[in-house]
């Protein structure tokens with residue numbers, strides 16, 4: 497189990513034989529890799545952690561005032577605008593959005609769970625639908641602010 501014993505012994509908790517937090521590259525830092533394959537729709541793991549009231553690095557939002565601090569597993573999920581996993585923050589389960597092959601990194605969409613990010617950042621996920629800049633779902637994208645400025649609107653003939 498990647499989780500310490502204090503969180504109990506849920507059979508869905510991630511095992512060292514199936515997952516690891518690994519260094520990806522200098523730009524991205526660490527991410528979660530899976531050593532086995534999963535089918536689309538499969539529940540791949542259950543998350544655990546400490547419930548904290550504030551947004552930190554490695555937290556995932558449960559409600560606007562409670563966040564799961566998981567420095568063992570889910571706190572290291574990488575972001576993609578075309579994710580391969582989806583998080584249910586009520587059941588604390590992780591589901592495969594498509595078939596996942598062994599030795600793949602797990603990618604969620606941070607805007608799926610987060611109203612506000614600990615830190616916004618430029619995205620280089622390479623997906624055709626890449627938003628280019630990652631924000632929480634309730635945060636306004638900087639490009640939208642630029643578009644709403646009067647000077648910008650005049651130049652926008654679309």
Ligand SMILES: [Zn+2]
Nearest residue numbers: 577619621626
């Ligand atoms: Zn992206």
